Amino acid sequence: xxxxxxxxxxxxxxxxxxxxxxxxxxxxxxxxxxxxxxxxxxxxxxxxxxxxxxxxxxxxxxxxxxxxxxxxxxxxxxxxxxxxxxxxxxxxxxxxxxxxxxxxxxxxxxxxxxxxxxxxxxxxxxxxxxxxxxxxxxxxxxxxxxxxxxxxxxxxxxxxxxxxxxxxxxxxxxxxxxxxxxxxxxxxxxxxxxxxxxxxxxxxxxxxxxxxxxxxxxxxxxxxxxxxxxxxxxxx
Numbered sequence: 001x002x003x004x005x006x007x008x009x010x011x012x013x014x015x016x017x018x019x020x021x022x023x024x025x026x027x028x029x030x031x032x033x034x035x036x037x038x039x040x041x042x043x044x045x046x047x048x049x050x051x052x053x054x055x056x057x058x059x060x061x062x063x064x065x066x067x068x069x070x071x072x073x074x075x076x077x078x079x080x081x082x083x084x085x086x087x088x089x090x091x092x093x094x095x096x097x098x099x100x101x102x103x104x105x106x107x108x109x110x111x112x113x114x115x116x117x118x119x120x121x122x123x124x125x126x127x128x129x130x131x132x133x134x135x136x137x138x139x140x141x142x143x144x145x146x147x148x149x150x151x152x153x154x155x156x157x158x159x160x161x162x163x164x165x166x167x168x169x170x171x172x173x174x175x176x177x178x179x180x181x182x183x184x185x186x187x188x189x190x191x192x193x194x195x196x197x198x199x200x201x202x203x204x205x206x207x208x209x210x211x212x213x214x215x216x217x218x219x220x221x222x223x224x225x226x227x228x229x230x231x232x233x234x235x236x
Contacts, residue, residue: 136169
């Protein structure tokens with residue numbers, strides 16, 4: 001916490017900015033736990049050294065390499081860190097304490113953007129979407145002076161515009177919008193595993209990510225039996 005006295009610690013905790021944290025009605029949250037996770041994430045990010053500089057013009061290359069990593073579906077956490085480090089973005093996962101309903105956070109750490117994800121869900125589609133969501137903050141917001149000192153938590157409702165922008169960024173970077181619209185219209189809500197797998201091979205996107213989007217837009221698909229669940233697991 002970078003303080004010397006209990007009084008200073010209390011001041012830090014009382015004034016800690018959580019404006020960009022979305023509270024979930026489905027989960028209880030404990031403010032001190034959220035702050036503790038955030039402070040530790042920033043501390044570890046500061047300790048992490050990178051030789052490569054961050055350049056905004058590498059955005060497309062970063063997204064393409066991450067998508068190839070997701071599609072292969074092996075050692076996703078390790079390979080994602082290698083890719084992002086290569087382009088000057090600090091990345092790691094940090095487990096969370098109880099009552100800390102946070103998926104991830106992004107912020108500026110010196111000359112490098114930093115992305116930290118929790119291990120809240122062990123699903124590839126969640127990992128990929130959350131990582132792309134935070135990458136959206138990196139490219140859409142953290143380069144803007146008004147957000148230079150902002151810590152974006154996934155996700156929040158108070159500042160819904162920036163979160164909606166990051167969600168849209170993630171959706172479009174994972175699955176091209178034109179290809180998704182064509183797929184959606186062509187199948188007219190008949191999204192069997194075979195249909196999803198065929199589309200997956202066609203566009204080189206992991207079937208778990210495709211089914212995740214289908215389920216997000218049509219929640220009833222979560223209840224349907226599927227053979228894709230096993231492929232969608234991720235090991236931390």
